[in-house]
Amino acid sequence: MENNIWLQMKDYFNNNMDSFLIAIKEHLEISLIALMIAIIIGIPCGYVCVKFKRLEKQIVSLFQVLRVIPSLAVLLLLIPVMGTGVKSAIIALVLLAMPPVLMNTVVGLKEVPDFMVESAYGIGMTEKQVLWKVQFPLAMPLIFTGIKTAMIEIIASATLAAKIGAGGLGGIIFTGLGLNRTDLLLIGGITVGLLTIATSLLLELINRTMMKYKYVR
Amino acid sequence: MIEYAMNYPDKLIDPLLEHIQMLVITLILSLILASALTIISTYSSVFSKTLVYIFSVVYSIPSLALFALLIPITGLGQTTAIIVLVVYNQYLLLRNFIEGLNEVDSSIVEAATGMGMNKMQLLLKIKVPLSRKAIFTGVRLSVVSTIGIATIAAFINAGGLGSILNDGLRTVNTVKILWGSFLAAGLAIFTNGLLSKVEEKL
Numbered sequence: 001m002e003n004n005i006w007l008q009m010k011d012y013f014n015n016n017m018d019s020f021l022i023a024i025k026e027h028l029e030i031s032l033i034a035l036m037i038a039i040i041i042g043i044p045c046g047y048v049c050v051k052f053k054r055l056e057k058q059i060v061s062l063f064q065v066l067r068v069i070p071s072l073a074v075l076l077l078l079i080p081v082m083g084t085g086v087k088s089a090i091i092a093l094v095l096l097a098m099p100p101v102l103m104n105t106v107v108g109l110k111e112v113p114d115f116m117v118e119s120a121y122g123i124g125m126t127e128k129q130v131l132w133k134v135q136f137p138l139a140m141p142l143i144f145t146g147i148k149t150a151m152i153e154i155i156a157s158a159t160l161a162a163k164i165g166a167g168g169l170g171g172i173i174f175t176g177l178g179l180n181r182t183d184l185l186l187i188g189g190i191t192v193g194l195l196t197i198a199t200s201l202l203l204e205l206i207n208r209t210m211m212k213y214k215y216v217r
Numbered sequence: 218m219i220e221y222a223m224n225y226p227d228k229l230i231d232p233l234l235e236h237i238q239m240l241v242i243t244l245i246l247s248l249i250l251a252s253a254l255t256i257i258s259t260y261s262s263v264f265s266k267t268l269v270y271i272f273s274v275v276y277s278i279p280s281l282a283l284f285a286l287l288i289p290i291t292g293l294g295q296t297t298a299i300i301v302l303v304v305y306n307q308y309l310l311l312r313n314f315i316e317g318l319n320e321v322d323s324s325i326v327e328a329a330t331g332m333g334m335n336k337m338q339l340l341l342k343i344k345v346p347l348s349r350k351a352i353f354t355g356v357r358l359s360v361v362s363t364i365g366i367a368t369i370a371a372f373i374n375a376g377g378l379g380s381i382l383n384d385g386l387r388t389v390n391t392v393k394i395l396w397g398s399f400l401a402a403g404l405a406i407f408t409n410g411l412l413s414k415v416e417e418k419l
Contacts, residue, residue, distance in 0.1 A: 065406060068361055068365075068402075068406055069365075069401070069402040069405055069406065070365035070368045070369075070401045070402065070405055072365075073368060073397070073398035073399075074398075076382050076386060076394045076398050077394070077395070077398040077402075079391075079394060080391050080394070080395070155279075156277060156278065156279035157279065159279045160281060160369065163386070173281055173285045174372075177285065177288075177372060177373070182288070185285035185286065185289070186285075186286065188282060188285060189278075189286040190282075190286070192279050192281075192282045193282055193283075196279065200277060
């Protein structure tokens, strides 16, 4: 039996290498687009939250509530509105990724010590300069952690997007479930698992090279 | 939509009850397992770190993939779903339990040891009552994530609210999709709100 599955998997790779690679490409594409959108919306939102304290509670709790909704429910709720396909999948993934990016931006910006901001103003920096040269660089480690969490969640959940016809590695798993083919289940499942672990290692590596100063002992 | 609910109330209520049943079973099992693991890990910090790391890696594997991987071993159905959900919960629970217990003020711990308490007494009488908030946060997070992941379990024939969504999707029945999504979202938001209220009281 074990041997059989092994042979089946080998067979699959021999015959369907192209579609396998396309599935991986689609998966990564969806994930990266969703992450980009989440970053583009999330970081400015975080800045707004810190700048206008009154809005903070509303914005944060809004995204918190949206996050609690099961992602499958979000995906299917979007079908009547946006139809099936990549667009609805990306919106659902963006909703999923927003809270970590947003929360970490807020916390990161808040944790910049007041005296540093004050002394930056004191040496004559404009508001823009303080933002780009003092606040964001100092908040970067936490923001990056948020992006990392978001990316892992997106890649893991992008599997579900196949259910509404957005393609990706989930397609292989759903085909395996439908045909009762263990080899397809294993290929899909292991690939997504490896992809998630590889991404988290890669992001950790980027984190270490970008923020070298943190790890100097 | 309302008409559908009036005509077939059992088609909506049964999956909801099934969902809640799955949630309760998962919660009980994962709480037992998590407490056992936490007690063991109070004796060795290396063990607790490896444990949290292993579960964080497992947690990053998508649920659908984990369901798929377990099918050859435990078959379709609720058993597989519950195993996966329990394993996922371990990460959220253990992380919060262990961090909560470690954050108890060390002077209090020392005073308790000085009074002659042994490790179990220290854990049950000092650490757990003092870190009940962190522990409860872990429980709330794991309940909410269980509700979410349990909808996905319908794909492996475990029932629950996901089955309404699944049927609706297959027959392009918008009413069913909407009901399924609303119930799943409502259940998650309601439970989260309820548990947050309890958490504030602690």
